[in-house]
Amino acid sequence: AQSVTQLDSHVSVSEGTPVLLRCNYSSSYSPSLFWYVQHPNKGLQLLLKYTSAATLVKGINGFEAEFKKSETSFHLTKPSAHMSDAAEYFCVVSGGFKTIFGAGTRLFVKA
Amino acid sequence: EAGVVQSPRYKIIEKKQPVAFWCNPISGHNTLYWYRQNLGQGPELLIRYENEEAVDDSQLPKDRFSAERLKGVDSTLKIQPAELGDSAVYLCASSSGGGTPNIQYFGAGTRLSVL
Numbered sequence: 001a002q003s004v005t006q007l008d009s010h011v012s013v014s015e016g017t018p019v020l021l022r023c024n025y026s027s028s029y030s031p032s033l034f035w036y037v038q039h040p041n042k043g044l045q046l047l048l049k050y051t052s053a054a055t056l057v058k059g060i061n062g063f064e065a066e067f068k069k070s071e072t073s074f075h076l077t078k079p080s081a082h083m084s085d086a087a088e089y090f091c092v093v094s095g096g097f098k099t100i101f102g103a104g105t106r107l108f109v110k111a
Numbered sequence: 112e113a114g115v116v117q118s119p120r121y122k123i124i125e126k127k128q129p130v131a132f133w134c135n136p137i138s139g140h141n142t143l144y145w146y147r148q149n150l151g152q153g154p155e156l157l158i159r160y161e162n163e164e165a166v167d168d169s170q171l172p173k174d175r176f177s178a179e180r181l182k183g184v185d186s187t188l189k190i191q192p193a194e195l196g197d198s199a200v201y202l203c204a205s206s207s208g209g210g211t212p213n214i215q216y217f218g219a220g221t222r223l224s225v226l
Contacts, residue, residue, distance in 0.1 A: 049214060104152070
């Protein structure tokens, strides 16, 4: 069985400050983990993926995530938020031909 | 390269009416997915195709939902009859299906409103 929990439904940061979006997962398999972003009225876009190689994964637009097996976490970070980062972010676990999406975290960026 | 194409983008119907959504995946992608995304929630898988075969339809409400991918390329998802609770965004995704990770590429979705 697999599950994914995004610990915050909303996160608000000021432009130029760090971003942290939290994700915990459980899986009976060695999972693949992803972060997707969804801008209003647009399709989901892949930010980054973890596939059992390096535990620190770098993605597009300055985002990165660290896989911590002992904590079953895969938190998404960015050193400095930009206004264009405002969107919905989804943590995804995939394994055993099943893909499970988290409920999403909406990121607000204040000027 | 064209991405995943879905149509229509928006659909408004009255309850008990039928509705159909169309998806054209990325060329060469063998795996096609249909998801439903309710407001404020993450997408939930309805059905997954490997070529023309539905390999996972366990979450598809088969009393009113049906899907087909006859030639293993584009796909249609149908609801008949629609209920108020079917209002959601219906997303189509495709992947190459080979190797790991299973990166899915999504279309923009069809927003369905059932009145």
